[in-house]
Amino acid sequence: MIDLRSDTITKPTPKMLVAMTSAEVGDDVFGEDSTVNAFEQKMAAMFGMEAGLFVPSGTMSNQLAVKVLTQPGDEILIEKKGHIFNYETGATAFLSGVQIHPVDGNHGKLDPDHLIALKRGRYDWEPSTKVLCLENSTNKGGGACYSKDELKALKAFADEQELLVHIDGARIWNAMTATNIEAVFFGTIADTISVCFSKGLGAPIGSMLLSSKQHIQQARRYRKMWGGGMRQVGILAAAADFAVEYHWPLLAEDHRRAALFADVVSKCSQLEIDKDSVETNIVIFDVKGGEAEQALEKLEQAGIRMVQFGPKTIRATFHFQISENEFTQLLETMVELFN
Numbered sequence: 090m091i092d093l094r095s096d097t098i099t100k101p102t103p104k105m106l107v108a109m110t111s112a113e114v115g116d117d118v119f120g121e122d123s124t125v126n127a128f129e130q131k132m133a134a135m136f137g138m139e140a141g142l143f144v145p146s147g148t149m150s151n152q153l154a155v156k157v158l159t160q161p162g163d164e165i166l167i168e169k170k171g172h173i174f175n176y177e178t179g180a181t182a183f184l185s186g187v188q189i190h191p192v193d194g195n196h197g198k199l200d201p202d203h204l205i206a207l208k209r210g211r212y213d214w215e216p217s218t219k220v221l222c223l224e225n226s227t228n229k230g231g232g233a234c235y236s237k238d239e240l241k242a243l244k245a246f247a248d249e250q251e252l253l254v255h256i257d258g259a260r261i262w263n264a265m266t267a268t269n270i271e272a273v274f275f276g277t278i279a280d281t282i283s284v285c286f287s288k289g290l291g292a293p294i295g296s297m298l299l300s301s302k303q304h305i306q307q308a309r310r311y312r313k314m315w316g317g318g319m320r321q322v323g324i325l326a327a328a329a330d331f332a333v334e335y336h337w338p339l340l341a342e343d344h345r346r347a348a349l350f351a352d353v354v355s356k357c358s359q360l361e362i363d364k365d366s367v368e369t370n371i372v373i374f375d376v377k378g379g380e381a382e383q384a385l386e387k388l389e390q391a392g393i394r395m396v397q398f399g400p401k402t403i404r405a406t407f408h409f410q411i412s413e414n415e416f417t418q419l420l421e422t423m424v425e426l427f428n
Contacts, residue, residue, distance in 0.1 A: 091415045094396045096260075096343075096370060096408040099291035105331045112327035116320050117143075118313070124323030128330050132284065132297050137276025140305035142298045142312065143326055147259045148177045149317055150283035150296040152184055153308040154255045155220065157300070158281060161186030164216035165255075166207060168194035170229035172257055173222055184315070188216050196366055197230020199223065200239060201246040208250045221247050223279075224257040226264040229398070232347075232371030234264040237274065244278045254278060259285040259296075262333075263369040266340040280304070289340050289370060289408050290332035295325050339409040343370040346416055347407045353420050357427035370407040373398060384427070391422050 092098050101109070115121035129141035144150050151173050155165060165181065167174050169191035173181065181187045194203050199221075210217035223243065226234045235243075247254050256279040258264070265272060275282055281300040286292035298308055312318060319325075351367040354360050354374050362374035376384045381397045388395060398404040411419075 090392050090394060091411060091419055092394045093405040093407065093411070093419075094394050096289040096406045097287060099287075099289070099408050099410050101293050101328060102291065104335070105291070105328050108327045108331040109324045112323045114321035114323035117322045118318045118320060122321060122323040122326070124330075125326035128326040129297065131330070132333075133299055135272045136282055136284070136299050137273035138282065138299040139302045140300065142305050142308050143319075143322060143329075144296050144298060144312060144317055145294060145319070147172070147257070147283055147285045147287075147296040148180065149312070149315065150285075150298040151177065151255070151257055152180045152315075153298050153311055154281035154283060154300070155181050155187055156185045156311050157304045157307045158220050158253045158255065159185055159187045160217075160219075162188075162216060163219040164188045164190050164209060165220040165222050166190050166192055166199075166204060166218060166252070167222040168192055168197050168199050168203075168224065168227075168230070170194070170197040170227060171222060171224050172228055172259060173224075175229060190218070194230075196233035197224055197227025198233055198235060198239070199243065201242055204246060204250075208252065218250075219253060220255055221252045222255045222257060224259070226260045226267070226369050226371070228259065228371070231366045231373040231404075232260070232263065232369035233366065234267050234368050236268060237270055240274075240278045253280045255280065256282045258282050260288055260369065261285075262290055262337050263340050263344070266337070267344060267369050286329035286332050289343060290329070290336045291409065292329040292332040293325070295329045297329075336409060340370065343407040343409060344368075346370075346411070347372050347405075350405065350407070350420065350423075353423050354427075357423060359427040360423075372405045372407075374403055374405075375399075375401045376403065377401075387426050388422075391426060393419060393422060
């Protein structure tokens with residue numbers, strides 16, 4: 090089966106398993122796991138932040154960021170396709186008592202023009218807008234990435250409006266690969282950053298929240314409160330560290346394949362796609378004159394899995410564990426089924 094439902098279906102490689110089993114570990118709740126401690130320091134330095142906190146998931150990392158940046162009754166601004174708004178089960182309201190204000194953007198991205206006059210809190214009957222949330226690269230936006238200039242403009246706007254900035258970097262490794270923006274730059278833009286290791290990088294589990302020492306100290310307490318305290322977590326941190334060192338360079342090939350796949354899709358008479366929107370490893374396309382569910386059934390029968398993203402919309406996500414033969418088979422099958 091050629092599985093393009095998500096880059097989260099990647100599995101540990103034999104060399105990654107060796108790194109995991111040879112990791113020095115301790116009890117992280119006591120702060121005694123040397124492997125995770127070193128990895129947290131490494132990621133914080135890479136992104137220009139003071140400290141990091143290893144957590145089980147990107148959702149937990151995002152929610153910890155919201156928690157430490159807000160008070161109950163506050164509001165956050167986010168593009169309407171953002172993961173925090175669409176895929177985190179209303180956690181901002183449940184865990185932090187915070188309201189989400191979804192904003193119309195472009196391919197999941199925002200710019201200052203989208204945000205004019207949206208800050209609230211002047212009057213007692215309004216929520217207080219506190220945080221601007223940015224996703225890089227975007228998921229529902231099709232893997233779109235922010236440029237340096239776009240991020241600088243948003244940071245200037247946030248400073249002017251006295252807003253804090255959170256970057257949901259679930260696929261920030263893909264964004265850096267596509268834009269050649271150095272990791273440390275993001276630390277000049279954001280107050281908190283969430284980075285994920287279990288998608289295209291191929292670690293089995295894990296994300297990290299990066300921020301100031303004060304925010305990370307607060308987040309560590311909330312992580313424990315929410316059931317995210319872990320013991321010999323160095324086994325997982327070693328996998329994530331291995332993924333950053335050895336799998337990050339592989340993302341460029343995922344992007345190349347995504348662009349080639351998009352080109353084939355554009356030539357299929359039964360499908361429709363904006364090729365220019367494909368920047369990283371995510372390809373979103375539509376079915377003409379039919380339903381996505383029916384197209385996905387045809388693909389499943391042909392040994393290919395993708396995921397529905399709307400009544401007529403399908404998402405394919407590329408990762409390094411698709412072989413060259415499988416990729417060739419994928420392209421041939423798309424033409425056979427949809428031309």
